[in-house]
Structure formats: structure tokens, C-alpha cells
Amino acid sequence: MVSDICLWPDMRNEADQDSTRPGISHRASTSISVSFGLLVKSRGAYIPSDQSTGRSQWDLPTQPTYPTAHPSASPPPAPGSAPAPSRGGRRQYPTAQIQQMYGGGGYDSQPAPRQTMPPGYPDQSQQQQQQHPGPAQYFTPGMASGDVKQPLSPQQPAYGQQPAYPQQQVDHMSNQFQNINMGQKPGGGYGDQKQLHSIQTVNLIGMQPDVRGLDAPPPPSLLPPNASVTQSPYTQPDPSYQRCTLTSMPMTQSLLNKSKLPLALVMAPYRSFRESDGDMPVPVVEDSVIARCRRCRSYINPYVTFIEGGNRWKCCMCGLSNEVPQLFDWDQREGKPADRWARKELNHSVVEFIAPTEYMVRPPQPPVYAFIIDVSQAAVQSGLVATAARTILESLDSIPNADKRAKIAIIAVSTSLHFFSLPPGATEATMLVMSDLHDVFLPKPVDLLVNLEESRPALESLLGRLSDMFQDSHTVGNALGSAMQAAHQLIEKIGGKIIALSASLPTLGEGALKARDDPKLLGTSKESSLLNAGSSFYKTFAIECSKQQVSVDMFLFSANYTDVATLSCLPRYTAGQTYLYPGFNASRSEDAIKFATEFGKVLAMPIGLEAVIRVRATRGIRLSAFHGNFFIRSTDLLALPTVPEDQNYVMELQLEDDLKGPFVVLQTAILHTSCYGERRIRVITQAMPTTDSIAELYASADQIAIAAYLTNKAVEKSITNSLDDARTLITNKLSDMLTVYKNQVTSSTGASAQLAVPANLLLLPLLMCGLTKHVGLREGSQIPPDLRAYAQDLLTTLPCQALIPYMHPRFYSLHNMPPEAGTIGEQGVILPPALNLTSERLERHGLFIIEDGQNIFLWVGHEAVPRLIQDVFDLLSYSELSGGKYTLPVLDNPFNQRVNAIVAKTRELRRGVYRPHLYVVKSDAEPALRSWALSLLIEDRMDHMSSYAQYLTTVKNKVGRFCPQT
Numbered sequence: 001m002v003s004d005i006c007l008w009p010d011m012r013n014e015a016d017q018d019s020t021r022p023g024i025s026h027r028a029s030t031s032i033s034v035s036f037g038l039l040v041k042s043r044g045a046y047i048p049s050d051q052s053t054g055r056s057q058w059d060l061p062t063q064p065t066y067p068t069a070h071p072s073a074s075p076p077p078a079p080g081s082a083p084a085p086s087r088g089g090r091r092q093y094p095t096a097q098i099q100q101m102y103g104g105g106g107y108d109s110q111p112a113p114r115q116t117m118p119p120g121y122p123d124q125s126q127q128q129q130q131q132h133p134g135p136a137q138y139f140t141p142g143m144a145s146g147d148v149k150q151p152l153s154p155q156q157p158a159y160g161q162q163p164a165y166p167q168q169q170v171d172h173m174s175n176q177f178q179n180i181n182m183g184q185k186p187g188g189g190y191g192d193q194k195q196l197h198s199i200q201t202v203n204l205i206g207m208q209p210d211v212r213g214l215d216a217p218p219p220p221s222l223l224p225p226n227a228s229v230t231q232s233p234y235t236q237p238d239p240s241y242q243r244c245t246l247t248s249m250p251m252t253q254s255l256l257n258k259s260k261l262p263l264a265l266v267m268a269p270y271r272s273f274r275e276s277d278g279d280m281p282v283p284v285v286e287d288s289v290i291a292r293c294r295r296c297r298s299y300i301n302p303y304v305t306f307i308e309g310g311n312r313w314k315c316c317m318c319g320l321s322n323e324v325p326q327l328f329d330w331d332q333r334e335g336k337p338a339d340r341w342a343r344k345e346l347n348h349s350v351v352e353f354i355a356p357t358e359y360m361v362r363p364p365q366p367p368v369y370a371f372i373i374d375v376s377q378a379a380v381q382s383g384l385v386a387t388a389a390r391t392i393l394e395s396l397d398s399i400p401n402a403d404k405r406a407k408i409a410i411i412a413v414s415t416s417l418h419f420f421s422l423p424p425g426a427t428e429a430t431m432l433v434m435s436d437l438h439d440v441f442l443p444k445p446v447d448l449l450v451n452l453e454e455s456r457p458a459l460e461s462l463l464g465r466l467s468d469m470f471q472d473s474h475t476v477g478n479a480l481g482s483a484m485q486a487a488h489q490l491i492e493k494i495g496g497k498i499i500a501l502s503a504s505l506p507t508l509g510e511g512a513l514k515a516r517d518d519p520k521l522l523g524t525s526k527e528s529s530l531l532n533a534g535s536s537f538y539k540t541f542a543i544e545c546s547k548q549q550v551s552v553d554m555f556l557f558s559a560n561y562t563d564v565a566t567l568s569c570l571p572r573y574t575a576g577q578t579y580l581y582p583g584f585n586a587s588r589s590e591d592a593i594k595f596a597t598e599f600g601k602v603l604a605m606p607i608g609l610e611a612v613i614r615v616r617a618t619r620g621i622r623l624s625a626f627h628g629n630f631f632i633r634s635t636d637l638l639a640l641p642t643v644p645e646d647q648n649y650v651m652e653l654q655l656e657d658d659l660k661g662p663f664v665v666l667q668t669a670i671l672h673t674s675c676y677g678e679r680r681i682r683v684i685t686q687a688m689p690t691t692d693s694i695a696e697l698y699a700s701a702d703q704i705a706i707a708a709y710l711t712n713k714a715v716e717k718s719i720t721n722s723l724d725d726a727r728t729l730i731t732n733k734l735s736d737m738l739t740v741y742k743n744q745v746t747s748s749t750g751a752s753a754q755l756a757v758p759a760n761l762l763l764l765p766l767l768m769c770g771l772t773k774h775v776g777l778r779e780g781s782q783i784p785p786d787l788r789a790y791a792q793d794l795l796t797t798l799p800c801q802a803l804i805p806y807m808h809p810r811f812y813s814l815h816n817m818p819p820e821a822g823t824i825g826e827q828g829v830i831l832p833p834a835l836n837l838t839s840e841r842l843e844r845h846g847l848f849i850i851e852d853g854q855n856i857f858l859w860v861g862h863e864a865v866p867r868l869i870q871d872v873f874d875l876l877s878y879s880e881l882s883g884g885k886y887t888l889p890v891l892d893n894p895f896n897q898r899v900n901a902i903v904a905k906t907r908e909l910r911r912g913v914y915r916p917h918l919y920v921v922k923s924d925a926e927p928a929l930r931s932w933a934l935s936l937l938i939e940d941r942m943d944h945m946s947s948y949a950q951y952l953t954t955v956k957n958k959v960g961r962f963c964p965q966t
């Protein structure tokens, strides 16, 4: 068995020796249009009319007010609970932003003090929802970040156009600064003046952030005309595959250093395909004609140049002239000449090649799954064993197995190891118990890892009986590490996935751990020791796994400390994933459904096998650091024994040489074996113009990618240094950027009452405020280490689409949502408008959703009218409602169905396997749950953590104080 990646052609000869610069073709001439025209559309506000129930009528507020001292969102906190966030009169936002407001709700318990509304309806002055002026290009109700399409259809204006920023904010503020017209020298080689972004400066102080901007696409890469050899609209990747913190590339490292902006690629190259999102499948090049540069091994792409009458192509990375392959212009299927310009790899940024045999060192491996199931007393009693066995049984048909090669093994573990012999054709499994935990060996050479198809009867029988077999187990103890070694021995010759399900801390055998969660450490500088691995076994073992193409997924269920920080090393270095189910109890249907849904999705996922990722770039650009779940095999080769869908990676870039050309190209290649037995190469090519202007760098910065980059840097810092240092890093990096912007781009000096940002970074301070208050990094001595470590796992693996809501949750008002919310629109269920994350929006009689992709909180105001409680929960009154994990009933009334539709839409909004729990939060009960929900409202003050307004002041003061070296 040989799996040395170095044998693959893909890995050969990475040296660049030629200093030839990329050449540029001028085949045609078109210009990139830069549009800043925005459609500002106001939507009406509606109140449903129903005389029989005394509910409201269609009406518009006559006198919008905003914000006034707000009625109490919730009662004073119970003793010992977190203080309620401050509210009311704390901030005044410019009224210029307010165009129109929703008329308000259909449900209210309070008589209207003024007779502008019929009795029984909310006072308009209490309606706080703000209608933002909405540029129609990027925002439609219900559109989420998940709705970004790949590739964009030519009709969609999101690319090649200026991203739409909230126009009114920009208008309002830009009069305070001169708009900067960035003069720039023409770029090297091009006669034309380079396209530049227009830069809009916004003052953040006193400004309410427009959270819809989080869905806006990054600033476009303004490439020179004809940078691409085809005029295809798909020559740049959708940002859900890959985006860069800057969409213009600095020409020198010193310019980059001076700008204080980060330079990093943020990517989810193996992201899932969702037809419901309008995704187009990744185009597949099937004719085995793979043109690659002889020297730098880049794949041919839309940014190469054809020379010598089209017989040769010049590499856009290293400039080498290469021969065009003989069959490049030949249709092998039809046996006739083909149109070169129709080739997929010249028209698409994201393509997949089917690799011929020289890309294989062995035949494509089958998908292999070795399950380790904890059968100790804790696991059996929590219902884990029964739920896991049932889910595997029900997933046997959805495990990728089109060619009937998938293999399965099951090991049960407590204080000893239980193997199961599943011979082909047998109807029953035989159990073999091994109690030697320190010198693990397999009890028999065959029938432990079996073909799913051939051994299915025995497998089904075993899975049906597994829970009963251990039902009376009173065994306390978990030899997880020894079971891992056994599973590794079972599958090491093929590679594949170990999926471990564990309900208790591993206390026996190899890799035994101690409960080290000393509460005295929490909130101190020593807390970071709990975020580091407590045993070297798991990292060492993980590297061993990676070598043998074995990946590990951890599903952790313990009610007590289970040392997520240590156990998550296995997924981290083997490209797996960690899943945590705190306090799991399958007798609670919500727990069972969540786990079974997520586990089932993991089993059905079309994983890539035996993968490596390498990024190539134009000469002068070097990859300097990598973040994500993989093992770095050589300086820039990332090894992923299996690749899950929708996992995120961040790669930092440096310039080791000045960039002379007008644009650069970055290419990510992920060589993998599909679970259907094909060797494939997914290639993502991205081109970016170069610039020597700091202002242009700022105007091209992508706030979402920067947020993802800083998240990874902060988590890293919290582990190597301390949580305190991590939070300081976030705020300092932000202040550094805004200092440079203020001094170098706006040319204002000295202290100022304003905090200037470019409009494209308008929401970065809000995201950074959210990040410093995230459970993964937040200050405080109350966060259990397992929850902290798990949150950090998510922060460093979620793709942007899920990461951004995880740090800046979504907040909706339901009791007064517009009538179309919760109904079906063109893009599925329409969501209500997202609110700013402040409890000022909460109303005592209202119903709200706060969700971050991992949990959904349904907030019920304690003055909610009985009718609302009845319609939503089928209960007579608020007092009958109990908080906590909840399953909403489906009732025969439109409001209930709309709320259910919104919850369902929220659960499927983003790619990934996660199925968020729904918690009902009563505004006057369960202080812990209440505090948890309120902690997601990141614009508020929380404990001793600052509000967004205070955070901005902190940043502004830092910006005023420092004058960076230039």
C-alpha cells in the first residue's frame, strides 16, 4: 500500500525558475461598467385585518418615530442573573435613515393610548422596526447569504458591478468627508487607465448599522478588459467557493504592510451543491485532456494567453510557454474538431477534471466507515446507542455506495472493545470481546470490515439489536483511544472515515484523559490551557491517521466534561469535524431528532477521499500560513484523508517579490477521489488586478473575508496566548486598519469625533464587536471549557455563509411581521426583515426569533396576548407555556403556519449539516436561558462587555491616539 502523494504528477516540480511575466492578450475590447445606481424602494407596512378577532387592519403609520424611550423589553433580571442590557435613549441614530416603518403587529395586549388605531392594537410609537431603504440589487426579503448562486447567471448584476451599500447611510455621511477620487498611475503594461473602485467614506459614530449589508457581495475585482480569453460571465469564482480579503492585490509587500490590511484567501472549495439555491453543478471536463504548465503545474484557465497562432499557451502564473495538447480542440465523443472557446476550463473559474490513471498511485479507494460506539452505562442510558444504531440502519441506503464498494465496521467500546464479525451472507453478527486495551490487535483478520452490500443482513441484524445487547450495562468507563487504534488497524490499508460516538470522557486505555476543567481557571489567563490538548496522544495519533488516509469525526454527547479541546485534535488534523450535543437525552425528541438528522447527513454526504489541496499563484505571491482542519504535509501541500462538504479554510498570502503585471491569478486545486470511484481535480481560479494605491486597497477590501481571517487569527491567539490577547488582537487589528484609513486615505489628522470607514467595511466593526463577545472568545468565568472549545471549532471551520450569522445572529420580529413573511415567494419562504441586534427591538407583547445557525430562540414577551399564545403554541395563556427546547405544533391557522415556515426556512437556510435546536424563551422566566438568548444581541451591553456604541468609542480612541509609521 503506497500513498505517497509525491508520486502524483500534481505534486511534481513546484519550482519557479523563469522570471518571464505573464503576457496579456488584447483580442477584443469591452469595458467593465461600474454602476452605483441604486433602486431605493419603500415597502408598505401592513396590519392584518380581522374584525372577528379584534385584530388589526391595514394601515400605515402616519408619524414614524424613532427611537423613543422604549417600553421595557423584559422585567428586571432575576437576582444572580446577568444585568439586562441597557436600553432606551442610549443611542440616537440619525433620523435621516428612517424612511418608513412597519405599522406593527396583529397581536397586542395593550390598549392604544391614542385613538389613531382601533382599540386593542399596538401603539404606533412602540413600533420600532425600521424600514431601511433597500437597493433591490442585493436584497430581497428572504434572501440570505445562502442564496448566492454559483455561478452567477449573466442576468445577475452582483458581479462586475459596484456592490450595493446602504445608499442613504453613504449619502448621509459622505458629506462629512470628501469623496476620494483615487488618482493612480496606469498599471504596468496596459495603456488604459486602470479601473478603480469609487470609495465612499462613512462615519460610524452614532450610526445604526444596516445589517442587510452582510448579504452584499464583496467589491468586484476590476480586471483589465480582456484579462480573460473568453467573455464568459463565470470566470471568477462565486465567493461561497473562494474569496480574498482584498479584491485588488497590492504590488509590494511594503504597501501591504503599510496598509495594515490582511491578505488571505478564504475558501470552501468542496462546498455542497444545492439545487434549491439555484446552484449550477460544477462543470466537469470529461475528456481527460488536462493542460498544465510544465513548470509551475498550474491548470489551464481563462487567464492564460494563446500564442504562436494558438499552438502554444503562456502560463498566467509563471509565464512559461506551453504546448496546447493535441486533443484540446478535438471532440472525442463526436470524433470531429471542437470549438476551443467552448472548453469549460476556459469559461469557468470553478471546474472539475476527471483525472486519468497517472493521477493515481492505486485504484480509487471505496468509501469506508468504521463506527466506534460508546456502550458504557452513560451512553446506553442517554439513548445514544439506540439512536445511533437506528440512524446508521436507516442510512444504509444513503451512504455513498453507487458502485457497491462501501465498507463498514462497527466497534462497541466501554471498558473493553467489542468487535463484530459480519461474514457475507450471514444473518447474524458474532461479537468478539477484547479486554487488552494497551496492546490492541484485531481478534480475527477478516469479516470485521465488510462490504455493506454483501454483509447487509448481518449488519441490519446487529444494528437492530445493538442497544438491547448493552441495555443492562452498568459499565462505567470509556477506552476510546484504544478503540481508535483498533479502528485504525481495521481500515489503515484502505483509508476512510472513523466516526466515533462518545458519551463520556475517555478514562481507560490509550489516550485516557482526566477531568481537568478546574473552575478556578475560568476567566483567568490560565483558561487557555483548557483550550489546548490535555494529552499528546490525540495529535500524534491524528498524524498517524492522516498518513494512512484515515479521517476522524467526533460526535460527543457527555452531560459532563468530555474535553472537547483534546478530542477535537483528531478531526482537526485529519480533516474531520467535531459535533457536540451537551446534555444529550434521546428521550427528549428534540435531542434525538437533532442528532439523528445531523448524523444522517454526515453519513449521506458525498465526501472526497484521499485529497490534497494546493494553491498556486502568480510569481511573487507566496502562501505563508494555513488555518483549518487538515495536516500540512509539506510547505504548502494540505493533506485531507477525506474532505467533508462545506468546510472552510483560510490561507495567508505574502509577497516575496514585487508584482509588475496588471493582474495576478490564484488557483486552488483539490485532487481527490470521489466516493463514486473517480479521481478528480477541482480547480478554482481567481484573478485580481494589482494596485499601488492604498486607497484602492481599502476600496477593494472584503469585510466578510477579513472577518473570517481575523476569527481564525483570534482563535489561534486564544490558544497560544490567552483569550484576553485574542480579544485585544481583534480590536487592535481593526484600529490599525482604521488609523491607516483615516491618515492615509481621508487625510484627516488628529483627534476626531468621527470614526471613518470605507463603505465596503461598514460592518466590519460590528462583526468584530460580535466576535469579541462570542462564546468562543468572550470574557467571563462562566463558560464551560467544552462549550468554549466547541465554539472555537465552529469558528474555524464554518464557511462564511454560516460563520457570519454565527458571529452576528439574525433577529426577526414575528408578531407584527409584514404579511408576505412566512409565505412562499420566488426564493422559497420569505423571511421577515432582519433587525438590529439590540433588545430595544424587543416588545413585552411580542414574539421574536434570534438565531445564529446553531440555535434558534423563540422569544415570547410576557404580555403576549392569549390569542397569540393560542395560535402559535395551542395553549390557553402565557403562563401555561414552558421555556426550553421545543417543538412547535402545526395548527390550522395561518399565523402558526407562517411561524413554522420561518423556523423551517431558518433551519435549511445555510449549507452544512447543522439542525439548530428551537428554544422557547419566556421573557420573564429561566434567567439562564434568557441571558443566553440576550447574549446574542451583540449591539447591547452585556455583563461588563461593551455595547456596540461603546466598542466604536474604544476603537475611535485608539484610532485617534496612534499615528502609524509609514
Ligand SMILES: [Zn+2]
Binding pocket: 293, 294, 295, 296, 297, 298, 315, 316, 317, 318, 319, 320
Ligand atoms: Zn506556469
